[in-house]
Amino acid sequence: MVNGTPREIEAREHESLLTALREQLGLPGSKDACEQGECGSCSVLVDGELVCSCLMLSGAAAERDVRTVESFGTDGALHPVQQAFVDAGAVQCGFCTPGFVVSTIALLQRNPEPTDPEIKEALAGNICRCTGYGKILEAVHRAAGSHR
Amino acid sequence: MSVAARPRLRGVVGESAPRSDAPPKTLGSFLYASDLARDGMLHGATVRSPHARARIVGIDVSAARAMPGVVAVLTAADLPTREKFGLMRLDQPVLADGVVRYCGEPVALVAAEDAERARLAAQAVRVAYEPLPPLTDPVAALQPEAPRLHDEGNVIEDVRVVHGDPAATADVVVEGEYEIGMQDQAALGPEAGLAIPDPDGGVTLHIATQWLHEDLRQIAVCLGLPEEKVRLVLAGVGGAFGAREDVTLQIHACLLALATRRPVRMVYGREESFYGHVHRHPARLWYEHGATRDGTLVFVRATIVLDGGGYASSSPAVVANAACFGAGPYRVPNALIHAVGAYTNNPPTGAMRGFGAVQSCFAYEAQMDKLAAALRMDPVALRMRNALQDGDRIVTDQPVVGSEPVAELVRRCADLPLPGPAAADDPVAMPGGVGNITRGEGVRRGTALAAGFKNVCYSHAFDDFSTARVRLVRERGEAVAYVLTAAAEVGQGIVLVCEQVARTALGVQRVVVETPDTSIGSAGSSSASRQTWMTGGAVLAACTEVTAELVRRAAGRRLEDLDIAALLDEPIERLVTHRHRPTEPRNATTQNDGHVAFLFAAHRATVDVDVETGLVKVVQVATSQDVGRAINPVAVVGQLEGGIAQGLGLAVMEELQLRDGQVRNASFTDYLLPTMLDMPPVVCDLVEHPHPDAPYGAKGVGEPPTISSTPAIVAAIRAATGRELNRVPVRPDDIVFGTVARSGWRIRAGDDPRRAARG
Numbered sequence: 001m002v003n004g005t006p007r008e009i010e011a012r013e014h015e016s017l018l019t020a021l022r023e024q025l026g027l028p029g030s031k032d033a034c035e036q037g038e039c040g041s042c043s044v045l046v047d048g049e050l051v052c053s054c055l056m057l058s059g060a061a062a063e064r065d066v067r068t069v070e071s072f073g074t075d076g077a078l079h080p081v082q083q084a085f086v087d088a089g090a091v092q093c094g095f096c097t098p099g100f101v102v103s104t105i106a107l108l109q110r111n112p113e114p115t116d117p118e119i120k121e122a123l124a125g126n127i128c129r130c131t132g133y134g135k136i137l138e139a140v141h142r143a144a145g146s147h148r
Numbered sequence: 149m150s151v152a153a154r155p156r157l158r159g160v161v162g163e164s165a166p167r168s169d170a171p172p173k174t175l176g177s178f179l180y181a182s183d184l185a186r187d188g189m190l191h192g193a194t195v196r197s198p199h200a201r202a203r204i205v206g207i208d209v210s211a212a213r214a215m216p217g218v219v220a221v222l223t224a225a226d227l228p229t230r231e232k233f234g235l236m237r238l239d240q241p242v243l244a245d246g247v248v249r250y251c252g253e254p255v256a257l258v259a260a261e262d263a264e265r266a267r268l269a270a271q272a273v274r275v276a277y278e279p280l281p282p283l284t285d286p287v288a289a290l291q292p293e294a295p296r297l298h299d300e301g302n303v304i305e306d307v308r309v310v311h312g313d314p315a316a317t318a319d320v321v322v323e324g325e326y327e328i329g330m331q332d333q334a335a336l337g338p339e340a341g342l343a344i345p346d347p348d349g350g351v352t353l354h355i356a357t358q359w360l361h362e363d364l365r366q367i368a369v370c371l372g373l374p375e376e377k378v379r380l381v382l383a384g385v386g387g388a389f390g391a392r393e394d395v396t397l398q399i400h401a402c403l404l405a406l407a408t409r410r411p412v413r414m415v416y417g418r419e420e421s422f423y424g425h426v427h428r429h430p431a432r433l434w435y436e437h438g439a440t441r442d443g444t445l446v447f448v449r450a451t452i453v454l455d456g457g458g459y460a461s462s463s464p465a466v467v468a469n470a471a472c473f474g475a476g477p478y479r480v481p482n483a484l485i486h487a488v489g490a491y492t493n494n495p496p497t498g499a500m501r502g503f504g505a506v507q508s509c510f511a512y513e514a515q516m517d518k519l520a521a522a523l524r525m526d527p528v529a530l531r532m533r534n535a536l537q538d539g540d541r542i543v544t545d546q547p548v549v550g551s552e553p554v555a556e557l558v559r560r561c562a563d564l565p566l567p568g569p570a571a572a573d574d575p576v577a578m579p580g581g582v583g584n585i586t587r588g589e590g591v592r593r594g595t596a597l598a599a600g601f602k603n604v605c606y607s608h609a610f611d612d613f614s615t616a617r618v619r620l621v622r623e624r625g626e627a628v629a630y631v632l633t634a635a636a637e638v639g640q641g642i643v644l645v646c647e648q649v650a651r652t653a654l655g656v657q658r659v660v661v662e663t664p665d666t667s668i669g670s671a672g673s674s675s676a677s678r679q680t681w682m683t684g685g686a687v688l689a690a691c692t693e694v695t696a697e698l699v700r701r702a703a704g705r706r707l708e709d710l711d712i713a714a715l716l717d718e719p720i721e722r723l724v725t726h727r728h729r730p731t732e733p734r735n736a737t738t739q740n741d742g743h744v745a746f747l748f749a750a751h752r753a754t755v756d757v758d759v760e761t762g763l764v765k766v767v768q769v770a771t772s773q774d775v776g777r778a779i780n781p782v783a784v785v786g787q788l789e790g791g792i793a794q795g796l797g798l799a800v801m802e803e804l805q806l807r808d809g810q811v812r813n814a815s816f817t818d819y820l821l822p823t824m825l826d827m828p829p830v831v832c833d834l835v836e837h838p839h840p841d842a843p844y845g846a847k848g849v850g851e852p853p854t855i856s857s858t859p860a861i862v863a864a865i866r867a868a869t870g871r872e873l874n875r876v877p878v879r880p881d882d883i884v885f886g887t888v889a890r891s892g893w894r895i896r897a898g899d900d901p902r903r904a905a906r907g
Binding site: 012033068078080086087094095096123126133 | 162418784815822825
């Protein structure tokens with residue numbers, strides 16, 4: 001299952017879930033920035049758990065529920081986390097943004113009102129090179145507020 | 149026609165409007181260059197030299213060509229021209245021809261049906277090398293006996309600033325030697341482009357770049373095509389920071405597309421990205437400052453050696469910046485600054501945020517603190533006393549006019565609120581963070597301030613311009629402004645600037661910024677903090693002409709009282725080329741008006757240092773920055789915070805480590821970037837003194853955050869530890885053992901480094 005729809009592909013040898021999503025399934029929202037699980041740009045949810053899709057073989061996602069950034073909002077109806085990133089000015093080049101959005105959604109599902117240290121620890125696996133993180137921190141707080 | 153007052157516009161100059169490209173970026177629907185695809189597309193891969201310096205004895209592509217799915221393999225022998233490329237010197241071959249000058253230099257290209265087969269075929273290209281001893285010490289490379297890496301010799305650029313009496317003496321003199329490691333821009337989006345052959349024999353390249361037209365110039369020559377047959381379209385850019393000012397895969401992708409008559413996409417992986425783009429210049433600097441006993445600066449002398457690596461890239465401008473701004477934002481009546489850029493066999497270096505100014509600021513701000521200590525004077529007071537004021541001349545003899553609030557910035561920054569004490573019960577807040585390695589026994593706190601400056605826009609008689617087309621039309625009864633420029637949105641927010649300027653200047657709510665391409669004239673590069681000034685200025689100028697036509701059509705009625713849409717039975721379109729005032733070419737002593745205007749900032753850092761482990765926790769950075777006018781305050785703060793993060797990285801984390809010209813840490817596992825846990829709260833104080841020559845007074849803000857943040861953080865570590873710390877990034881060893889970097893060259897500040905002795 002990818003974003004709520006059963007999808008069937010032939011998993012290639014050595015192919016990561018990220019590559020399968022981007023190249024076989026037409027879902028380029030998950031980004032490929034480091035290829036070794038250091039930057040979080042490829043974050044997706046697999047059975048509700050946050051994973052770096054670059055570290056997971058595509059074959060290992062068989063029969064599992066994969067949700068990518070593309071599943072969380074639509075043009076004109078952003079997910080509250082996406083809206084918070086827009087409103088807080090947390091988006092610059094935006095390459096890290098899909099990963100931060102998915103990681104933030106995972107965080108708020110498990111901890112709806114995180115403190116600063118909890119946010120920093122939860123999102124320390126996502127690298128942003130543009131913002132210096134201040135506006136991202138603000139966006140997470142805004143999103144947490146909008147959950148209440 | 150309505151005579152009702154128009155509704156107030158939302159998102160004009162001065163308001164923190166949200167970015168129009170932010171929603172698609174949060175949805176994952178914004179397409180970056182690496183996301184592009186076409187039916188029948190091939191994938192390109194690059195064969196790179198594993199040697200820093202070698203002769204190529206032979207290349208055998210037969211095995212690669214025979215592999216299934218491989219469509220083309222190209223070497224230097226297959227190139228349509230022998231032309232070379234380069235930003236400021238045409239010194240770089242498209243594919244290495246007979247010799248390689250750095251580890252990672254492209255030698256051959258492959259196009260295949262999928263990326264994996266392209267990668268495997270690239271591995272199957274057999275290149276026979278005869279390795280030569282690499283020349284990796286830039287001072288050694290400058291000596292007369294060094295082997296020549298290029299026919300012209302190893303000096304890329306040589307800049308002397310001679311001001312007042314270069315041999316002046318003073319009551320109190322301090323000196324020091326400093327070193328800057330190699331920093332990487334590490335934009336998250338990898339280098340990527342999609343080249344599509346056109347039916348007319350030309351090619352269209354969708355590319356992540358900072359400067360479409362400069363790419364176009366270099367690509368067309370190397371392809372042997374007239375510029376009309378090469379079209380560039382800006383694809384989504386995942387950050388740049390200088391690394392996309394140079395051509396990387398642009399020519400390669402076009403060559404493969406033209407050779408195969410099929411679309412070709414090239415995307416670098418992270419490791420290849422570290423090899424594929426230029427980095428920040430490592431530097432060695434020897435400084436001497438002299439002052440009177442009351443703390444008035446008398447002279448600055450400096451020798452600066454910048455390592456340009458295998459090819460020149462933007463080294464000439466980096467060398468000039470390091471020299472021109474090498475005395476800092478202070479009144480210095482006498483100066484001798486000699487800066488030289490050297491070819492070596494290290495990876496090529498070029499543009500990175502604040503280039504040249506970053507390197508010298510680290511040294512001169514350390515010197516200012518040394519001087520304050522020697523004078524037993526407060527370092528803030530010393531800076532205030534010598535701060536440039538209106539009409540003062542920098543060491544290039546150019547007066548600063550328009551807006552130059554240096555003393556105000558230093559004072560305001562020093563007065564910003566300090567952070568509270570370390571939370572003794574929270575080990576995560578301590579140095580070492582989640583490593584949980586101290587309870588605070590060896591932790592010392594330090595606070596210090598630094599100031600810096602640089603030019604905005606291009607200098608030294610460069611014909612710097614930007615082109616904008618504004619088309620005002622009526623759609624469904626509403627006035628809509630379409631704005632086209634070739635300015636590259638790389639994340640910095642030029643899209644916002646164009647929208648807010650056009651909205652304000654035209655009084656029209658709906659503004660659409662179109663995708664930049666080369667169908668319009670150049671906007672210049674998204675670099676040198678110049679796009680707000682230049683493309684913002686071009687859009688404003690075009691809007692002013694459109695407004696003049698509206699006034700004509702209003703026939704005496706006040707525009708404010710009219711519905712603009714009613715005046716648009718015929719659309720209005722204006723195309724404007726905007727230039728800043730001319731600057732003078734650099735002369736032999738670098739004494740004239742070489743620059744348009746200057747940007748200033750001050751940073752104050754507070755750090756906690758564990759003197760037992762040498763680990764540093766940056767607790768807070770406060771900044772006062774001269775922005776002229778904040779067109780979008782939230783976006784400006786985003787630039788300041790992001791730039792400070794990169795300054796923090798250079799201070800304590802980021803270094804591309806080299807040994808014999810080989811990069812040893814080409815990955816995000818080994819090249820350490822600041823995360824959310826590393827970044828402290830930033831206190832931003834925007835100081836607005838509109839510059840009379842800039843659009844709405846907005847000066848550009850991108851680079852100053854990276855200039856003085858690094859020296860402020862290192863000065864804070866010195867304050868906490870008493871260590872000398874003459875090198876960045878500061879390593880734990882430097883703190884625990886007091887390691888001091890020494891070049892092994894005997895150079896006095898102001899000496900010509902091309903005649904240096906070891907020892």
